[in-house]
Amino acid sequence: MKIIDIRETAIPLNSTLRNAVFDFSQMKTSIVAVITDVIIEGKPVVGYAFNSTGRYACGAQMRMRFIPRILSADPDSLIDKERNNFDPGKILSVMMQGEKPGGHSDRSVGIGTIEVAIWDAIAKIEEKPAFRSIEERYNPGGAKPKMFVYVGGGWYAPGKGTPELLEEMQGYLDMGYTQLKMKVGGASISEDMKRLEAVLNLVDHDGWNLAVDANCGLSRQGAFDYAKALEPYKLRWYEEPTDPLDFQLMSEIADIYHAPLATGENLFSVQDVQNLIRFGGLRPNHDVLQIDPPQSYGFGSVTQTIKMLNTHGWTANSIMPHGGNQMSLHIAAGLGMLLCESYPNTFGMFSGFADDAEVIDGYIELDETMPGIGFEGQSELFTIMSNLSNE
Amino acid sequence: MKIIDIRETAIPLNSTLRNAVFDFSQMKTSIVAVITDVIIEGKPVVGYAFNSTGRYACGAQMRMRFIPRILSADPDSLIDKERNNFDPGKILSVMMQGEKPGGHSDRSVGIGTIEVAIWDAIAKIEEKPAFRSIEERYNPGGAKPKMFVYVGGGWYAPGKGTPELLEEMQGYLDMGYTQLKMKVGGASISEDMKRLEAVLNLVDHDGWNLAVDANCGLSRQGAFDYAKALEPYKLRWYEEPTDPLDFQLMSEIADIYHAPLATGENLFSVQDVQNLIRFGGLRPNHDVLQIDPPQSYGFGSVTQTIKMLNTHGWTANSIMPHGGNQMSLHIAAGLGMLLCESYPNTFGMFSGFADDAEVIDGYIELDETMPGIGFEGQSELFTIMSNLSNE
Numbered sequence: 200m201k202i203i204d205i206r207e208t209a210i211p212l213n214s215t216l217r218n219a220v221f222d223f224s225q226m227k228t229s230i231v232a233v234i235t236d237v238i239i240e241g242k243p244v245v246g247y248a249f250n251s252t253g254r255y256a257c258g259a260q261m262r263m264r265f266i267p268r269i270l271s272a273d274p275d276s277l278i279d280k281e282r283n284n285f286d287p288g289k290i291l292s293v294m295m296q297g298e299k300p301g302g303h304s305d306r307s308v309g310i311g312t313i314e315v316a317i318w319d320a321i322a323k324i325e326e327k328p329a330f331r332s333i334e335e336r337y338n339p340g341g342a343k344p345k346m347f348v349y350v351g352g353g354w355y356a357p358g359k360g361t362p363e364l365l366e367e368m369q370g371y372l373d374m375g376y377t378q379l380k381m382k383v384g385g386a387s388i389s390e391d392m393k394r395l396e397a398v399l400n401l402v403d404h405d406g407w408n409l410a411v412d413a414n415c416g417l418s419r420q421g422a423f424d425y426a427k428a429l430e431p432y433k434l435r436w437y438e439e440p441t442d443p444l445d446f447q448l449m450s451e452i453a454d455i456y457h458a459p460l461a462t463g464e465n466l467f468s469v470q471d472v473q474n475l476i477r478f479g480g481l482r483p484n485h486d487v488l489q490i491d492p493p494q495s496y497g498f499g500s501v502t503q504t505i506k507m508l509n510t511h512g513w514t515a516n517s518i519m520p521h522g523g524n525q526m527s528l529h530i531a532a533g534l535g536m537l538l539c540e541s542y543p544n545t546f547g548m549f550s551g552f553a554d555d556a557e558v559i560d561g562y563i564e565l566d567e568t569m570p571g572i573g574f575e576g577q578s579e580l581f582t583i584m585s586n587l588s589n590e
Numbered sequence: 591m592k593i594i595d596i597r598e599t600a601i602p603l604n605s606t607l608r609n610a611v612f613d614f615s616q617m618k619t620s621i622v623a624v625i626t627d628v629i630i631e632g633k634p635v636v637g638y639a640f641n642s643t644g645r646y647a648c649g650a651q652m653r654m655r656f657i658p659r660i661l662s663a664d665p666d667s668l669i670d671k672e673r674n675n676f677d678p679g680k681i682l683s684v685m686m687q688g689e690k691p692g693g694h695s696d697r698s699v700g701i702g703t704i705e706v707a708i709w710d711a712i713a714k715i716e717e718k719p720a721f722r723s724i725e726e727r728y729n730p731g732g733a734k735p736k737m738f739v740y741v742g743g744g745w746y747a748p749g750k751g752t753p754e755l756l757e758e759m760q761g762y763l764d765m766g767y768t769q770l771k772m773k774v775g776g777a778s779i780s781e782d783m784k785r786l787e788a789v790l791n792l793v794d795h796d797g798w799n800l801a802v803d804a805n806c807g808l809s810r811q812g813a814f815d816y817a818k819a820l821e822p823y824k825l826r827w828y829e830e831p832t833d834p835l836d837f838q839l840m841s842e843i844a845d846i847y848h849a850p851l852a853t854g855e856n857l858f859s860v861q862d863v864q865n866l867i868r869f870g871g872l873r874p875n876h877d878v879l880q881i882d883p884p885q886s887y888g889f890g891s892v893t894q895t896i897k898m899l900n901t902h903g904w905t906a907n908s909i910m911p912h913g914g915n916q917m918s919l920h921i922a923a924g925l926g927m928l929l930c931e932s933y934p935n936t937f938g939m940f941s942g943f944a945d946d947a948e949v950i951d952g953y954i955e956l957d958e959t960m961p962g963i964g965f966e967g968q969s970e971l972f973t974i975m976s977n978l979s980n981e
Contacts, residue, residue, distance in 0.1 A: 225688050227654075253690050259650030263618075297616050299644050300806035301834040301856030304693035415691035443692040444861040447868055465692030470835040477838055478869055 200285070201274035203243070204234045205266045205313060206587050209256035212546055227256040228549055229309070232588040233316040235285075237324050245588045246320030247574050247581075250312040251493045251522040252546050253464070257309040265294045265310055284321050287314055287499050303467040307496045314497025315526050315572070323571040330565055333533030337502045338515070344565045346531055347538040348558060349435075350374075351412065351523060352545070353381020353398065361397050368398050374543060375558030377408060378435060383425060384413040392428055399432065406433040406458070415439045415465065419448060426456040436461040436487050444471075450480025461487035464521035467495045469504050476511045483513045487537065491521035492530050501530055525552055525572045532565050539563075548579040591676070592665035594634070595625045596657045596704060599978050600647035603937055618647040619940055620700070623979035624707040626676075628715050636979045637711030638965050638972075641703040642884045642913040643937050644855070648700040656685045656700055675712050678705055678890050694858040698887045705888025706917050706963070714962040721956055724924025728893045729906070735956045737922055738929040739949060740826075741765075742803065742914060743936070744772020744789065752788050759789050765934060766949030768799060769826060774816060775804035783819055790823065797824040797849070806830045806856065810839060817847040827852040827878050835862075841871025852878035855912035858886045860895050867902045874904045878928065882912035883921050892921055916943055916964045923956050930954075939971040 209227040233246040250257065269277070272293045279286035294310045322329040334342035350371040353364060368379055381398055383391045395411065402408035411434055417425060422440035429437050436459040441448055443465035453460055460481060466472050472490065475481065481488075488508075492501050505515050515534045520527035523540035531539040541558075542550040553576030556563055566573060574581050600618040624637040641648065660668070663684045670677035685701045713720040725733035741762040744755060759770055772789055774782045786802065793799035802825055808816060813831035820828050827850040832839055834856035844851055851872060857863050863881065866872065872879075879899075883892050896906050906925045911918035914931035922930040932949075933941040944967030947954055957964060965972050 225655075254693065254696070255651070255655060257696075260646070264616075264646060299856065300830075302645065302695035302858060304696040305645070305648075305699070308696070439691075442861055444859070444865065446865060465690065467693060468835070470833055474835065474837060474865065474869070478865070 200278060200283070201236050202233055202269060202277070202285070203236050205261070205269060205316075206232045206234070207258040207261050207266075208583070208587050209258055210583060212252065212549060226253075228252065229256040229258050229261070229312055230584060230587060231261070231312050231316045232584060233313065233320055234588055234590070235320055235324075237320075239323065239326070242590055244320050244323045245590050246316040246318065246323065246571070247584045247588075248312050248316035248319060248493055248526060248572070249524075249549060249580075250308050251491050251524070251526070252542075252549055253491075254304070254308050254494055257312075260306060260309045261313065264297070264306070265313055268293050268296055269313070284324050285317055287317050287321065287497070290314065290317055291496065291499055303471070303495070307467040308494045311493045311495055311497040311500070314499060315493045318498050319572040319574070326570050328565060328567060328569060329529040329572045330533035331567075333498060333530060338534050341535040343532050343535050344567065345562050346528060346565065347378075347561055348376065348523070348528075348541045348563050349378035349380060349410070349538055349561070350376045350541050350543065351380045352542070353379065353394075354545075355382055355385040361394060364394055365397055365401060368401055371543065372401065375560065376541065377402075377561035378410070378538075379408065380410040380412055380435075380438070382414065383411045384416040384421070388421075388424055388428055391425075395429075395432065407435050410435040410438060410461070412438040413440045415441055415443055417441050422448065422452055423455065426452055430456060430458065433458050435459065438462065438489070439465070446475055446478035449475070450478060453480035453482065453486075459486050461489055461519075463489040464491050466490070469500060469507055472504050473507050473511075476508065476513065483511070484517060486517065488513070488518045489521045490518060493522070493526055498530050501534065505534065523550060523552075525574055525577065528552055528563065528565065529572050548577065548583070551577070554578055591669060591674070592627050593624055593660060593668070593676070594627050596652070596660060596707075597623045597625070597978050598649040598652050598657075599974070600649055601974060603643065603940060617644075619643065620647040620649050620652070620703055621975060621978060622652070622703050622707045623975060624704065624711050625979055625981070626711055626715075628711075630714065630717070633981055635711050635714045636981050637707040637709065637714065637962070638975045638979075639703045639707035639710060639884055639917060639963070640915075640940060640971075641699050642882050642915065642917070643933075643940055644882075645695070645699045645885055648703075651697060651700045652704065655688070655697070656704055659684050659687055660704070675715050676708055678708050678712065678888065681705065681708055682887065682890055694862070694886070698858040699885045702884045702886055702888040702891070705890060706884045709889050710963040710965070717961050719956060719958060719960060720920040720963045721924035722958075724889060724921060729925050732926040734923050734926050735958065736953050737919060737956065738769075738952055739767065739914070739919075739932045739954050740769035740771060740801070740929060740952070741767045741932050741934060742771045743933070744770065744785075745936075746773055746776040752785060755785055756788055756792060759792055762934065763792065766951065767932065768793075768952035769801070769929075770799065771801040771803055771826075771829070773805065774802045775807040775812070779812075779815055779819055782816075786820075786823065798826050801826040801829060801852070803829040804831045806832055806834055808832050813839065813843055814846065817843055821847060821849065824849050826850065829853065829880070830856070837866055837869035840866070841869060844871035844873065844877075850877050852880055852910075854880040855882050857881065860891060860898050863895050864898050864902075867899065867904065874902070875908060877908065879904070879909045880912045881909060882918075884913070884917055889921050892925065896925065914941060914943075916968065919943055919954065919956065920963050939968065939974070942968070945969055
């Protein structure tokens with residue numbers, strides 16, 4: 200059993216959206232295919248993944264460093280002999296050969312994307328949906344096959360006023376979602392509060408159904424001003440007010456903001472998350488940790504993060520994986536996380552779940568019959584993936 | 591005045607060395623040429639830099655993201671009008687367009703290398719050595735044109751015993767250096783202490799003339815064990831015992847280890863260094879901060895780090911730039927840092943200073959007559975640089 204080839208192609212995100220900090224118009228995303236010599240129903244098993252959203256394609260690093268390390272390793276050294284399958288931990292170690300400590304984001308996106316594609320292959324070899332392969336190894340009996348999903352939306356756009364914002368948000372409710380998130384910090388605080396109150400009207404005035412996201416765009420003072428303005432609404436969470444690495448400022452915000460805070464999508468290693476937990480003043484079973492699995496070394500690293508979190512009194516039930524896609528849906532369901540993101544239509548084919556996925560009262564039921572992560576159920580994305588592998 | 595082109599080429603480091611964590615044999619380094627339309631003595635001014643050592647070449651990121659942003663910007667928007675020269679801060683801001691907060695090392699190496707090459711051009715336009723251009727802007731009257739340099743050596747190599755180690759170290763003393771550093775953690779603690787005592791004999795038994803570097807390779811327990819074993823020798827410093835981002839563990843080590851500690855080469859942003867200062871338990875005017883300028887957004891970012899450090903009671907006199915090369919020599923001299931590294935012969939042409947540089951009693955005198963960073967004085971390296979620019 201061995202990996203025959205690993206291929207990458209970079210596809211434009213084709214998004215015109217912007218948040219408080221930057222726009223996505225020049226961004227490309229890496230799609231990866233891991234081709235194995237395992238044959239099921241007459242065809243080789245291929246694992247797929249993409250590098251989520253918000254970080255650039257990284258095919259050069261893959262081709263220069265991570266892919267040759269895997270392909271030149273002894274194939275037997277990459278096998279989980281007990282399960283007769285690929286061993287994602289051993290493959291991760293091989294990808295890390297020749298890498299210096301620290302400086303994670305230079306490699307964690309490329310390595311994580313390959314690692315997640317390997318999980319897709321592993322689950323296909325087991326002929327199970329990926330969340331069941333994950334559950335079996337790390338969370339026996341604890342999967343959540345019915346997963347709560349909320350929508351990250353409420354984007355700024357040129358010429359977009361409150362009516363257009365409400366139209367966007369109503370659209371999500373019409374799709375079956377019950378919890379929404381909107382951007383703040385891209386307008387004045389008074390304008391943002393008007394936008395917020397308008398959306399709160401839409402979600403029955405219940406702050407629990409609405410989160411806000413500042414995308415790290417606020418100054419120190421701005422972060423406190425928003426905290427004070429947002430506090431009365433008891434929102435679901437207040438996300439990434441400032442620099443994601445300024446753990447002390449986060450703890451100062453947590454001192455005055457009592458509803459949940461959320462952060463983590465811009466941390467790329469277990470050690471970074473541990474620093475957040477140690478120094479960021481966040482509260483277990485209250486605040487929300489948002490990790491992007493393919494951007495931070497993959498699924499295996501998420502399980503290491505949870506192990507570390509457990510020693511600090513946190514559980515998987517405080518984690519929401521960043522990135523609304525099949526990968527985050529499966530890791531969330533497999534490890535029994537709090538909830539999952541969704542970005543319907545936002546990032547084109549890199550948004551959303553299987554084409555036939557239905558959201559009912561905010562929940563998605565995972566497909567127990569489709570092996571792997573389930574990209575095969577996303578026709579537009581899977582066309583590119585299968586062109587890449589020729590399978 | 592404008593930048594006409596920015597070119598990159600990746601050159602193998604050609605090093606067979608290893609430290610406690612990894613070997614350098616597969617590593618390439620990015621060389622950058624920034625070609626301007628400023629003509630001096632009939633030729634266009636070209637700025638050069640390379641991405642130091644220990645991190646991989648990153649030409650793909652430069653070509654996909656940073657270089658097109660500079661070349662497509664309005665040239666006037668990149669100028670320091672007061673000085674009639676390029677403005678490195680404005681060029682840095684342009685390179686950061688479309689980049690998400692956090693996740694620094696994915697871009698800080700590529701951006702920092704281009705930024706340092708721009709400083710080379712700036713100083714050439716001013717017809718001054720780079721350290722004088724830096725001094726003038728950030729440290730008036732505070733440059734150290736005579737800079738203390740120590741040698742980072744004492745490497746492990748297959749078959750290398752104590753006699754060969756002593757031969758290596760004696761070679762540095764013969765070159766005029768007085769302070770040395772050796773690797774620890776790649777052998778057993780008892781073997782390492784024997785190596786250490788042998789080298790201490792060579793430097794007149796004075797611990798102040800010897801530092802040790804564990805390259806993040808020790809376990810938690812190993813870090814404490816080495817701290818206890820090293821403490822009696824009152825060494826110059828004990829560098830990077832463990833994970834460079836485990837600030838709490840560093841503070842626990844600082845609690846029991848009273849001679850200087852050193853770290854920082856694996857931090858890539860001002861915010862990371864601030865976290866180290868806030869949470870790492872390090873002691874101003876005692877411990878040593880080691881930042882790699884071309885790997886962490888360039889010279890301008892170093893000045894921001896020093897501004898931040900000042901608010902915590904630290905000064906430039908606690909900093910030693912990582913990387914023994916002309917770039918670190920000029921930023922160290924310009925900002926009046928504690929000392930500078932040197933790696934004679936270690937990383938081939940990416941090691942060392944001008945071919946005619948002389949070390950006398952541990953000091954190098956910077957050349958006041960050569961404009962820029964002075965790569966023109968390194969014949970082997972400059973051959974590749976000038977081939978890249980065709981100038």
